Structures are given as C-alpha cells and as structure tokens.
Amino acid sequence: MTAPPPPISLKFYLGNTVEVAKQLIGMLLVRIIDGVTFVSRIVETEAYRKDDPASHSASGPTDRCRIMFETGGALYVYQIYGIHFCMNVVTEAKGVGCAVLIRGIEPLDGFPLLWSRRFPNEPFPQEDDRSARRRIADLTNGPGKLCAALGITKSLNGHELNREPLWVSPRPEEEAPRILSSRRIGISRGVERNWRFYEAGNRFASRSRNRA
DNA sequence: TGATAGATCGGCT
DNA sequence: GCCGATCTATCAG
Numbered sequence: 001m002t003a004p005p006p007p008i009s010l011k012f013y014l015g016n017t018v019e020v021a022k023q024l025i026g027m028l029l030v031r032i033i034d035g036v037t038f039v040s041r042i043v044e045t046e047a048y049r050k051d052d053p054a055s056h057s058a059s060g061p062t063d064r065c066r067i068m069f070e071t072g073g074a075l076y077v078y079q080i081y082g083i084h085f086c087m088n089v090v091t092e093a094k095g096v097g098c099a100v101l102i103r104g105i106e107p108l109d110g111f112p113l114l115w116s117r118r119f120p121n122e123p124f125p126q127e128d129d130r131s132a133r134r135r136i137a138d139l140t141n142g143p144g145k146l147c148a149a150l151g152i153t154k155s156l157n158g159h160e161l162n163r164e165p166l167w168v169s170p171r172p173e174e175e176a177p178r179i180l181s182s183r184r185i186g187i188s189r190g191v192e193r194n195w196r197f198y199e200a201g202n203r204f205a206s207r208s209r210n211r212a
Numbered sequence: 213t214g215a216t217a218g219a220t221c222g223g224c225t
Numbered sequence: 226g227c228c229g230a231t232c233t234a235t236c237a238g
Contacts (some may be wrong), residue, residue, distance in 0.1 A: 046230070065221055082221035084231050101230055144231045186230050
C-alpha cells in the first residue's frame with residue numbers, strides 16, 4: 001500500500017475564490033474511511049463569493065453558513081432538499097464568506113466501496129456488464145452523489161483540510177487540464193456569472209454534455 | 213433525450 | 226409557511 005498524496009498547504013485556500021475554483025480542477029480529493037483511502041480527481045467546481053446573491057453567505061453568517069466566514073481551508077457541508085449533502089471548501093480570509101462547491105469527482109480507486117454507499121441495494125456490476133459504465137459515472141457526477149459515495153455528512157462541517165479524514169492534494173499531472181466554464185447550476189439569482197468550472201470531456205462532470 | 217413531479221426537512225422570512 | 230448550490234422515477238415523443 002502506497003502512502004496517500006499529502007495535503008496542499010492551507011494557504012492555497014486564501015486566494016481569490018474564482019481562481020481557487022479553477023485551480024482545484026485536476027487536484028486530488030483524499031478521503032479516508034475506516035483506514036481505507038479513496039483518491040479522486042476533482043473535475044467540476046463552482047465559486048460562491050461575497051456580494052454574490054447566489055451564495056448562502058449573501059445575508060451574512062447564519063447557523064447554516066457560519067463556517068463560510070472562517071479562514072479559508074475549512075470544509076463547509078450543508079444539507080439540501082432535506083436529503084442530500086453538498087461539500088464546499090472555504091476560501092479567502094476569515095470573515096469574508098466565500099467557498100467553492102465540489103460538484104464532480106473522478107474516482108481513481110475503491111469503486112466497489114463507493115458503489116456500496118451510493119447504491120446500497122445493488123451489487124457491484126460484473127466486468128462484462130456494459131450498461132454499468134453509465135452507472136459508474138453516476139457514482140460521483142454531482143454534488144449530492146459524491147457526498148453519498150464518500151460518506152460526507154454535516155459531521156465533517158468545519159473540518160480543516162490538512163489532515164485525516166479528508167484533504168485536497170496538489171495536482172499530480174504536469175499537464176494542466178483543459179478547463180471550460182459555464183453558468184452555475186440550480187440557482188435562481190446571480191446566474192449570469194460563469195463561475196462553474198469543469199474538465200472538458202470528463203464524464204464525471206455533471207450535465208456532462210461536454211464533449212471537447 | 214427532455215420535461216416533470218415527488219421526496220423530505222432545515223433554514224430562513 | 227415556503228423554498229432550496231439535488232436526485233430519481235416516470236412519462237412523452
């Protein structure tokens with residue numbers, strides 16, 4: 001067993017939120033559950049900034065979004081539609097109120113265990129199951145989906161991303177990924193800002209009608 | 213493939 | 226009381 005890739009410095013998160021959202025594409029998300037390490041590439045993000053009507057922080061700190069006003073490098077997890085969790089990394093300085101939503105990840109290992117958390121009632125597909133390819137992408141190509149697959153709940157709200165059980169690791173590839181941008185998904189205000197970033201052609205990006 | 217409704221509840225007005 | 230940074234099942238074409 002090789003050691004998991006190390007966390008990036010918390011200083012990274014103090015930068016401009018939109019830049020951090022872009023730079024996160026291609027970085028690794030490392031999650032450890034019961035001693036098992038799951039490594040994924042981040043392939044889709046969205047930036048939410050101060051003075052942004054779409055951001056939970058728009059009306060200042062509340063019980064839900066208080067973590068957004070902490071120093072960059074903390075994890076912000078919230079529940080939506082009563083069912084799903086979404087995970088964000090807090091950015092910029094303490095008191096500002098910005099974060100980057102993680103919307104899509106490409107798992108590099110641990111598929112059977114990810115599957116068992118996403119689809120607890122379905123057996124992991126056989127190798128010759130051609131229809132399973134789509135369901136594999138379905139594992140983590142959305143903010144609620146990836147939190148389910150990685151077992152991320154509000155109990156991790158406020159976690160500092162420099163240690164177990166969750167952190168982000170620098171991009172291992174030398175070559176920068178090809179990044180596209182678009183409007184953010186699922187919001188009704190602040191829609192004109194193109195603050196969604198995703199890797200061109202990656203099927204683990206949600207709404208992946210994104211053939212390069 | 214695309215549109216639509218339902219689930220389900222915490223957070224906010 | 227209303228609605229949401231979502232997802233799934235179902236129906237129509």
